[in-house]
Amino acid sequence: MSAQEVNFDGLVGPTHNYGGLSWGNLASQASGQTLSNPKEAARQGLAKMKALHDLGFPQGVLAPQERPDVATLRRLGFSGSDAEVVGRAARDAMPLLVACSSAAAMWAANACTVSPSADSADGRVHFTPANLNGTFHRAIEHPTTGRLLRAMFADERHFAHHPALPAVSQFGDEGAANHMRFCRSHGEPGVEFFVFGRSAFDPGHPAPLRLPARQTQEASEAVARLHGLEAEALVFAQQSPAVIDQGVFHNDVIAVSNGEVLLHHEDAFLHGVQALAELRVKLARRGGRLQAISVSREEVSVAEALRSYLFNSQLLDRADGSMLLVVPEECRASDSVWRYLTRLIAAGGPIREVKVFDLEQSMRNGGGPACLRLRVVLDERELRAVNPGVLLDDGLYARLDVWIERHYRDRLNEADLADPQLLAECRTALDELTQLLGLGSVYPFQID
Numbered sequence: 001m002s003a004q005e006v007n008f009d010g011l012v013g014p015t016h017n018y019g020g021l022s023w024g025n026l027a028s029q030a031s032g033q034t035l036s037n038p039k040e041a042a043r044q045g046l047a048k049m050k051a052l053h054d055l056g057f058p059q060g061v062l063a064p065q066e067r068p069d070v071a072t073l074r075r076l077g078f079s080g081s082d083a084e085v086v087g088r089a090a091r092d093a094m095p096l097l098v099a100c101s102s103a104a105a106m107w108a109a110n111a112c113t114v115s116p117s118a119d120s121a122d123g124r125v126h127f128t129p130a131n132l133n134g135t136f137h138r139a140i141e142h143p144t145t146g147r148l149l150r151a152m153f154a155d156e157r158h159f160a161h162h163p164a165l166p167a168v169s170q171f172g173d174e175g176a177a178n179h180m181r182f183c184r185s186h187g188e189p190g191v192e193f194f195v196f197g198r199s200a201f202d203p204g205h206p207a208p209l210r211l212p213a214r215q216t217q218e219a220s221e222a223v224a225r226l227h228g229l230e231a232e233a234l235v236f237a238q239q240s241p242a243v244i245d246q247g248v249f250h251n252d253v254i255a256v257s258n259g260e261v262l263l264h265h266e267d268a269f270l271h272g273v274q275a276l277a278e279l280r281v282k283l284a285r286r287g288g289r290l291q292a293i294s295v296s297r298e299e300v301s302v303a304e305a306l307r308s309y310l311f312n313s314q315l316l317d318r319a320d321g322s323m324l325l326v327v328p329e330e331c332r333a334s335d336s337v338w339r340y341l342t343r344l345i346a347a348g349g350p351i352r353e354v355k356v357f358d359l360e361q362s363m364r365n366g367g368g369p370a371c372l373r374l375r376v377v378l379d380e381r382e383l384r385a386v387n388p389g390v391l392l393d394d395g396l397y398a399r400l401d402v403w404i405e406r407h408y409r410d411r412l413n414e415a416d417l418a419d420p421q422l423l424a425e426c427r428t429a430l431d432e433l434t435q436l437l438g439l440g441s442v443y444p445f446q447i448d
Helices: 026-030 038-054 070-075 082-092 094-099 142-152 217-226 270-284 303-307 329-333 337-344 380-385 392-406 415-418 420-436
Strands: 003-010 058-060 112-115 126-129 159-162 179-182 191-196 236-237 257-258 261-265 291-296 312-315 324-328 352-355 374-377
Touching: 003 038, 003 312, 003 380, 038 058, 038 352, 038 392, 058 142, 070 082, 082 094, 082 415, 082 420, 094 415, 112 324, 112 374, 126 142, 126 217, 126 374, 179 257, 179 392, 191 217, 191 270, 217 236, 236 270, 257 312, 270 329, 303 329, 303 337, 324 337, 329 337, 329 352, 337 352, 337 374, 392 420, 415 420
Parallel strands: 003 058, 126 159, 191 236, 261 291, 324 352
Antiparallel strands: 003 374, 112 126, 179 191, 257 261, 312 324
């Protein structure tokens, strides 16, 4: 049965702020405590979804999380009414309130790892929410993420949902940001390529010296087992510790793939020659032919790749069989990156077009086009089984645009997070959103 890739983009939440919370994410740290614009951030992300929908790419919406996370603050000892909990946290532990107000769930690439039915042993699409335990502000996401995914993909005949891995450092899991899939066509069995930063139990693997490696080999292997993937259709590759120490906190900041094509920096992987050779052989057994495009450090340095987010792009199929590369505006602003992209398009290879989007609000917090989307391959029956309320069309776009205008602030700083009215605004907005998307009760304030 034919299948297609649907991108479910994270809708930026009403508390979008620059908390500088993500150690190892240089853009996030550089923007810490500056003024954000949640309304503009949400509209920039929604505009990308609509533009790609208009080009014929199927789009879905992943709802934001409830923030501030009052339930977590209560677990940390703050008591009283919800407004009092927020006020006491602001007075006594402002960094905790900032962390519990993060809108980082907007980066849907970290929501979970997805394996399509063509790859899994039971013929279902498998989802495992990422525990994200490398950072506190993201480690609190996965319970709500799991409920959202179940509300979006509810039919157990087609979809299998797993709990997040144990929330300990040995099983640090950052989701699809460290996962790629290669295939001849989306509906055929493919090869899943898991990238890890370190091994928890094997001292033979080197680790970065300065910045954290968030994904472990053991976590990647556990997800592959949960999803029922064949050993002959798996490749596990280690990310270069040296590039992690330069600020490459996820694989999707240094490599992007689609179908048989891999666009990557030459410094992306520790043992890149061996990993790509294994991938080439295993993909050939599935009837595919790897097309690896390596960007040399002479063409684009790792530092410039990070500044521009060249590799945190979306690589999408065009109707003529070629591919479209979706990049942030920062790529056009970089002389070396734009020269490279101009040469890439002129070369006549599989990537024939570049489309640029303004995602400045997300980029300042360290997330580009690829961070904002979760890739889900669905065949015709599976697509019909998806909750239709989360699939973008012109009507939903218009309703979401009005919803953003009604509920979002156009400026937010750290002090604003202590405003009890912000909590009320966010809950009102999310309660309405669950009705717009047909999600039911998924947020703690709705359940409790």
